[in-house]
Structures are given as C-alpha cells and as structure tokens.
Amino acid sequence: MAKIMTVDDSASVRQMVSLTMKGAGYDVVEAVDGKDALAKLKGDKVDMVVTDLNMPNMDGIELIRQLRALADYKFVPIIMLTTESQATRKQEGKDAGATGWIVKPFKPAQLLGVIKKVLG
C-alpha cells in the first residue's frame, strides 16, 4: 500500500489526516514542519506528501520547492492544505510545484478523494 507523509504543525490536524488515511489503508508518516519532513523524507521514500503551508522553521512552500529539487521527489504528488483566504499562497504553492490542494476545513472523504485523484 502506498505510503503518504502528512506535514502539519498542528497535532490535531495531523491526527485527523493521519487517522483518515490509515483508515483507508495507507501507511502514514508524520512530520511537524518542513524541516522535520525533509529530514524524514531523505531517509524514507514516500509515494505522496500532504503538507500544510503555514508552519514554523520551514513553511510548506519552501518544503515543496526543496522536495522538487530532489531526484526522488521530482514527480511525487504533493498536496497542500490551504484556506480560502489564501489565493495568492495557493498560486505560490503551485509555482513551487504542488500537484494540488485541499481547502481547509475539509471532510475525511474529501481528503481521500484528492488522494485518489493524484495517486491513482
């Protein structure tokens, strides 16, 4: 089964995303911010990344940019969590190389729908 990383500084969002994905049978790796994610991803290849944008240390956009520079993550689907008020951030994320986005708040079924869409 595919392995997915969730990156979020909010423990509750991480928990919700991670429970949803585990419930659908995916393996889940958690990271608290961009830095943590990069460190974990260099040792452990995942099939998809779901990341928040606003995080301390390294935000989601920088994480996407850095991941796309790695050979292993050049073509891996990356989904960013955005809010409606962040149209410009969404564009920044896309420019950095995000595959798609989910607007917060979202329901578990929506998250799974997006995963299916980009991961197959």
Add this chain to the structure above:
Amino acid sequence: MSVEIDTSAFTEEAYELLSELEDSLLELEESPGDQELIGRVFRAMHTIKGSGAMFGFDAVAEFTHEVETVFDMARNGTISVTKELINLTLAARDQIRAILDAAGGGSPANEENAQRIIAGLRGLVPGAGGGAAGGAAAAKGKGKKPVVEAGPHSYRIRVKPHADIFANGTNPILLLNELREMGESRIIALTDDLPDIGALDPEQCYLSWEVFLTTEKDENAIQDVFIFVDDECDVNVRLLDREENLSTDAEPKKLGQILVERGDIDQEDLEEALQPLGDRLVDAGVVGKDQIRAALTEQQLVQEKREKKKKAEAATSVRVPSDKLDNLVDLVGELVTVQARLNQTSASVGDHDLQLISEEVERLTAELRDNTMSIRMLAIGTTFNKFKRLVRDLSLELGKKIEMTTEGAETELDKTVIDQLNDPLVHIIRNSIDHGVENPKDRLAAGKPEEGLIHLAAVHSGASVLISVADDGKGLDPQFLKRKAIEKGILPPDVELTDKEAYQLIFGAGFSTAEKITNVSGRGVGMDVVRKSIDALRGQIDVQSELGKGTTITLKLPLTLAIIEGLLVEIAHDFFVLPLAAVEECVELSRDRVANAHGRHVINVRDEIVPYIRIRDRFGIEGESPEIEQIVISEVDDKRVGFVVDRVIGQHQTVIKNLGKNFEHSEEFSGATILGDGTVALILDLQKMVRFVQHEEAEENSGGE
C-alpha cells in the same frame, strides 16, 4: 465515510495555542515591526480556525476567520501593527477562549462582545469593512456553466497538457482514468508532437488526448477533473449530442465539416482537399493522422448514438394486449398439428410434389412457431427488481442486513411462466430471509460479514431456464429436518433419508422448521405452495445446502408452456406423451427379466436397481402386453423411475391442449395433444404419477401391518 475523532486533542492544542498567541501578541507590542512575530500570531490563529472547523467547532472557526483576515493584512503590510490592533486581537483571543470554555461546559460566550471585536477589527481595514470575507464567497460561484438537460450526453474533451506538466507531480493518465470512470469512453492519443527518440526529453509531456465520453454527469463535473491542472493543461469540453446532431432526419456530419468545426482546419483547407479527404489532409500536412482518427471517431460516435436512438424508437412502437398473443400462440399450435397431419398424409400418399410442399410448410411452420414463441418471451429482469424491494423491506422488518444481487436479468422466459413464477419466488426469497440468513449478531459470531447475501440468478440451459436463489445463511440441517418430519408424523421413525431427500422435506405441506412464528413465516404460506406452482409449470426444484455456509434453491423451468418436446409411446392402441426433458434412456423389459424380479417392480440397469411403474396396469388397459416391452427411464424428483410401455414411437413436438373441466381431477395427466392422424394422446405428469403410486404403496404397507 466517517472517522470518529477525539476532540480533546483539538481543545488541548487550542488552549496551548491561545497562551502562545498571548505571549506573541505581548512581544509584538514591544516590537511592532517584527515580521517573525506577526507570522507566529497569524499561524496560531490560522491553525485554531482550520482545525476548529474540522473538529466541528464552527463558532470558533467563524470568529477566528474574521480575526485572521485582518491579521493577514498586517502580515502583507496592507495595515500596520498598531496598539489598537493588538488590543483587539488580545480581546479576540479571550473571546476564542470563552467560546472554547462554553463548548467544554462553561458559561456561554458573550455574543455582543464578539460582534464588538469584529466591528473594531473591520474598522482598522482601509476602505470597505469586511470586504475580504465577502470576496471568498463570491469566488466560489464563478465559471459554472448552465446545466444541460438530464440524461447521458456525449462530450468531446480535448486534453492538451503543457510540456512541463510532470514537474508538478501530475500524472495525466490518472486524469484520463477519472474521465473513464464517469461513463462510456473512447480515448484517442494524439502522438503527432512526439519527437524522434534522440530529441525526446523523458521529463516532458508530448502527448495530448481526445476523449469521447458519454456520461450522466454534466460539464462541470468534467471540468472538475482538471481542477488541479488549470495552468498546466489546456482542456476543451464540447457537448456533442445536441438535438441537431442527433435528429435522425439530418445527414450525419461529414468528416471535413467536423474538422472545420473543431478548428483543426479552415474551410479553404477543406475545399482544397475535398476528394480522398483524410489522406489528402495528412499529405498536405494540414492535420496529423491522429487528428483525422479522432475526427472519425467523433463521426462514428454520433452515428452510433443515432442508431441507438432509432432502435429505441422502433422498440417502443409495438404494444399488443397479451390475450391477442395467446390467441396467436393457440393458432400456431393448431397449425403445427395440421402440419404434422400433412406430413403423415404426404408420406403415405407418396406423391413427390406433395412431399416437397409438405416439407416447405414444415420449415415455415417451425419458423412461425419459434417467432411466435419469441414474441411472448420477456426478460425476467422486471420480476427481479420487484424482489429487491421485497428483500429490502423484509430484512428491515426482521432486523437483518441483507444485500441482494442479481444475475441474468436479461434471460428470457415465456410471459405466462414469468407471471406464474412470481409467487413461488416470493416464498423462496422470504424463506431465505427468514430462515436462511442469520441476524447480524449471529453472523458476526459465526465469522461471517454482518451483511447477508441473497443472489438471484437466471440462466438458459437447453430448453429450460434455471433460476436460482442462493443465500449465505446458516444452511439446512438434514438431521434436524428429519427429526422434525418424524415428530410431525410425516415420516416413520425408522426412515432412512439421503441429505437430498431430507432437503425436499421443506416443500412438504404443513412442514415448518421455524422455531418461532414470525410476521413473515406466519402468513400461512409454506414452501409446499412453491412445489405446487413449480409442478404446475412442469418444472423441477433442486436444493443444495451446506450447513453453516448457505442454501441454493434452483428451479428448472421449461422455456414455454405451450409446446413441449415429448416422447410418444404406445400402449395397446392408446398413445401417451412423456415430457422429453425428464427422459433419460429406454431399455427393454423381457418376460424373463420380470420373472427374475420375483414380483417386485424393479429392474437392474447396469447394476443399478430402478423401480418401474407399469402404465398398462396403472390405467387398467386391457389386452396382452407384447413379449418385449419398453421401459422409459426418467428422472423424477431426483430419482430414476421406469415407465413400462408397449412401444416407443419417438420424439414428438407437442402442442399442449387443456383437458377441460371433465378431466380436471385426473391428476396424472397434464394435458393432451392431437397427433397428425387426429388421434388424441394424453400427456403424462410423471411426478404426480410417481407420488401417487408411492402414496398408495405407503397406505398398503401401513394397512398390512
């Protein structure tokens, strides 16, 4: 789907974030220009809002959204961090805390206070207050096209990804698959842009696609597939089957016309190349081969749709009352009979010309008969659908979870058979729901999925149709059935039964295995009704069961009731017809074999003892039986039984005539038929005859004890 999530994780985190927010705000008061601090405040509120909404704290989310919107502007530098902003944000922080406390059982938060804070924050925004919040809502409704009328529509979707689409981790194949799942599709890859292998950059996308999709979904749903690739992919969706495209009078569009309409070529290109069109266009380099292929597919699609429409129109145009059809079938029956006479007569006259005509009439009659029968054939699907409702309602009533699946709904059967099949099937399915499938608790305990399954299937098998009702319930227990039967005095205590015979007990009159009477089994209808109806249809019932795994009841029914394939036999000068479906073989019965059996009516056929019934004795037909008689061995109720006749004449296609009121009590006959020379032959009901004889013997035995 639903995921149960503990909200305490959120409240805990929110309290933590709030105290962090307080610290950051106080620090920010000291150094109002610190971007890092502003970022921290924004993030804290952003998280509270986002997870608040996800965990069902809508009040928190709504309120925080207002605060966040204003603070976002501070972050962008649209407004500066003032003492007033900090004061209001601190007040907002306390308000969020109050809302959380209220949700946790504290006193309700002060709504006026919230309004005052929001109003104050909005007042800080230059220009119209609250404009930011309105913008997002307005953006939602943009770009939606008017919805077209319902029903499946055909679309042409051009998907042209930009060369760098892979850089965003997008896999275009998944997008195509998504379209594919929406309905019936044909996808054509346009490979004309593909460079030579040497020049090919594997990280670039050179392909584009034309998708022809027939779907119930509307254009918005198609556009939604491409929501993430707005910037990386050109998508063009066009509805193909507008009325003018489908109206059956208009000429289908020509290839050139389609190409022009699609903008692949212009009218001049078309006129220049108008003779061998596709090839010329390719030669001229105006369009690629793939584009021609795509256009041809489009043309074909529209044509096919139109064909379908035509067919549908034609199919709905005949409606005939069924009694007219019944009349027609009767007449064809008469014709078949007369034709048999013609055959016989022409054979005996020996006139070559007459024989030729007779053969021609025979061919036409057979065709006419088959056609007439096929008119009365109906798909069993509508009956199946009725049962879906039945299963749904009954399982609900009994507190069971049952899913019904069907197979072979298109199987055709004579209308009269379908009509008479309804009741027995209802009983069988009821029985499965009530006695077969266990309640959810027992199923889980037995290691089965909570939801039971009833599978209804119909399939053709030779001149019969097999209809089976299978459940994955607890199965039949042959020992239990036997015990019940003995308790009720249906069977003697020392009876020996095979499992198969035990299963047949459920069809006995007054036999109920239900331990308690439920609403369903208390309706006063038993499985014996099933047997009676299936007998009347000249069908057979087969029961397969495995204890703990489930039961399958299979009905074997003739395709039609009006005509049967029979075996014509003769006793003295009387003719009888045995249904050919039951006949297995014919063997000779010589006088010395009868003598060897010492008065018992059995015969040894290849080391198998087969009981037989002498029809001559049974009907009291006078006269001497021939030296060598014939035994027609048939399968009746899963047992082999022989019927002794004088002579086997041969296969005979029989049109069944009712015997009429005078003979309605002669149960051993299911009807009569008229032979070619006008003689009447009776059609034997083998099952009834066997049961009759068994019954008589049982009475004799008990009377003798």
